[in-house]
Amino acid sequence: MADDTLSRLEAVIAARRDADPDSSYVAKLNAKGLKKIAQKLGEEATETVIAALVEDRQALVGEAADLLFHLVVLLNAKQVPLAEVFAELERREGTSGIAEKASRTS
Numbered sequence: 336m337a338d339d340t341l342s343r344l345e346a347v348i349a350a351r352r353d354a355d356p357d358s359s360y361v362a363k364l365n366a367k368g369l370k371k372i373a374q375k376l377g378e379e380a381t382e383t384v385i386a387a388l389v390e391d392r393q394a395l396v397g398e399a400a401d402l403l404f405h406l407v408v409l410l411n412a413k414q415v416p417l418a419e420v421f422a423e424l425e426r427r428e429g430t431s432g433i434a435e436k437a438s439r440t441s
């Protein structure tokens with residue numbers, strides 16, 4: 336299940352966070368701080384958009400994986416468990432997007 340893959344990734348990221356930055360990309364990114372993590376997420380989002388517009392399917396898959404990975408790194412750095420995000424998505428299940436937007440602005 337997709338949730339399982341992301342949850343395993345979350346556990347690996349949590350375990351690697353305080354590793355040696357010379358041997359771990361997750362540790363290297365965390366050592367650089369939240370601003371750098373957020374910047375990387377923004378870059379990966381832009382690369383995903385570009386892939387969707389002008390690159391091939393395989394490039395889009397790769398960029399989407401980079402995007403999800405960096406999103407999980409950011410959530411972990413902010414101590415937001417993926418379970419909380421999944422719960423929010425589940426709460427929205429069955430409601431229309433229009434109704435969901437209205438509930439957030441009222």
Ligand SMILES: N=c1c2ncn([C@@H]3O[C@H](COP(=O)(O)OP(=O)(O)OP(=O)(O)O)[C@@H](O)[C@H]3O)c2ncn1[C@@H]1O[C@H](COP(=O)(O)O)[C@@H](O)[C@H]1O
Nearest residue numbers: 344347348351358359360361362363375378400401404405
């Ligand atoms: N899924 C990923 C993953 N996806 C992308 N990346 C890294 O994200 C980086 C993004 O590429 P860029 O060229 O944009 O970045 P960069 O030039 O290396 O970095 P900057 O100099 O810009 O900071 C690359 O270094 C990729 O290797 C990942 N690094 C790690 N993981 C997972 O995290 C686990 C732990 O990794 P380590 O922390 O390295 O042990 C791995 O086993 C994987 O499961």
